[in-house]
Amino acid sequence: MSDKKIIAVLGATGAQGGGLVKAILEDPNSEFVPRALTRNVNSDKAKKLSDDGAEVVQVDVDDETSLMKAFEGAYGAYCVTFFWEHFSPEKEKQQIASFAKSAKEKGLQHVIWSTLEDTRNWIPLSDERMPTLMDNYKVPHFDGKGESNKYFTEAGVPTTFLLTSFYWDNLIHFGMGPKKGEDGKLSFAIPMGDKKLPGIAAEDIGKCAYGIFKSGDEFIGETIGITGEKLTGQQMAESLSKSLGKEINYAAIPFDVYRGFGFPGSDDLGNMFQFKHDFEEYFCGARSVGLSKKLNPSLQSFDDWLEKNKNKIPVE
Ligand SMILES: NC(=O)c1ccc[n+]([C@@H]2O[C@H](COP(=O)([O-])OP(=O)(O)OC[C@H]3O[C@@H](n4cnc5c(N)ncnc54)[C@H](OP(=O)(O)O)[C@@H]3O)[C@@H](O)[C@H]2O)c1
Numbered sequence: 001m002s003d004k005k006i007i008a009v010l011g012a013t014g015a016q017g018g019g020l021v022k023a024i025l026e027d028p029n030s031e032f033v034p035r036a037l038t039r040n041v042n043s044d045k046a047k048k049l050s051d052d053g054a055e056v057v058q059v060d061v062d063d064e065t066s067l068m069k070a071f072e073g074a075y076g077a078y079c080v081t082f083f084w085e086h087f088s089p090e091k092e093k094q095q096i097a098s099f100a101k102s103a104k105e106k107g108l109q110h111v112i113w114s115t116l117e118d119t120r121n122w123i124p125l126s127d128e129r130m131p132t133l134m135d136n137y138k139v140p141h142f143d144g145k146g147e148s149n150k151y152f153t154e155a156g157v158p159t160t161f162l163l164t165s166f167y168w169d170n171l172i173h174f175g176m177g178p179k180k181g182e183d184g185k186l187s188f189a190i191p192m193g194d195k196k197l198p199g200i201a202a203e204d205i206g207k208c209a210y211g212i213f214k215s216g217d218e219f220i221g222e223t224i225g226i227t228g229e230k231l232t233g234q235q236m237a238e239s240l241s242k243s244l245g246k247e248i249n250y251a252a253i254p255f256d257v258y259r260g261f262g263f264p265g266s267d268d269l270g271n272m273f274q275f276k277h278d279f280e281e282y283f284c285g286a287r288s289v290g291l292s293k294k295l296n297p298s299l300q301s302f303d304d305w306l307e308k309n310k311n312k313i314p315v316e
Contacts, residue, residue, distance in 0.1 A: 023209075118147045122275065164200065
């Protein structure tokens with residue numbers, strides 16, 4: 001049996017976890033071996049991970065017994081929640097409490113928790129610049145994660161708190177690519193005014209996480225913010241224009257307009273962009289390109305990512 005240290009990876013068939021599993025498997029000299037966690041060990045994606053050399057184990061983050069089994073014998077774990085599957089910060093909080101409890105009980109030596117800010121520490125519920133959502137939150141998909149950092153701390157789990165950034169892949173998968181207006185012109189529309197948005201290639205998150213695990217206990221107890229590049233909407237539109245060979249204008253739409261788009265979560269995302277806009281200095285300052293590059297030397301810039309992905313971006 002291999003004496004490599006097992007890293008249990010939640011979301012192994014998805015963006016963040018998938019990037020980590022790949023990063024470990026692609027390193028022939030790795031001291032680690034990935035345990036890919038999935039709800040369905042028989043899916044095509046799970047089978048591919050198994051064929052590529054990962055141990056594949058069934059888990060459901062709503063089932064603590066399955067988490068305990070999934071963490072058994074592991075050295076570390078990559079923990080991530082899946083907000084957009086259910087839109088419930090309450091559910092996320094329960095799941096994260098289970099991650100921390102299971103990690104403690106199974107004696108894990110290093111957990112990376114993919115968290116985000118509890119924006120209420122900057123914008124209390126009483127602050128009327130943006131609406132309060134679901135009675136208790138400003139940015140529900142951020143706040144539940146940030147509030148739950150305490151579960152790891154209180155349980156005494158050796159944890160690195162990983163602050164991620166906006167995936168550029170949202171331009172492909174999340175309907176955020178350039179759109180044609182009534183005038184026939186293409187525009188890239190995000191409510192960021194002239195402020196910078198830290199972004200990242202989703203696959204680089206897992207690669208940075210691998211760098212954190214490889215650093216031993218250097219980042220345990222630390223909060224690490226990662227990004228590939230921080231760009232204004234205007235700069236992103238210019239890169240898109242160059243890369244796609246089409247004129248794409250930046251449309252700095254108002255927050256209220258974005259909140260009112262009416263797709264599920266548009267109010268949450270409108271508040272998120274406003275938080276990133278209004279607290280640009282903090283938000284950009286908390287995410288370092290230099291450290292991300294140190295953790296992951298192949299870190300992509302937006303132009304690098306575009307070069308690889310330009311043909312996948314739907315332009316409607
Ligand atoms: N989009 C962004 O710009 C962005 C930026 C920062 C942070 N985030 C955060 O990233 C998180 C999502 O991570 P991701 O993008 O890596 O997810 P993802 O690509 O959507 O992958 C999710 C994976 O998780 C698994 N999964 C779903 N429900 C599960 C459950 N109940 N139990 C166990 N596994 C489950 C699924 O695998 P199986 O079907 O194989 O089980 C799926 O492949 C969200 O919470 C979001 O807030 C997103």
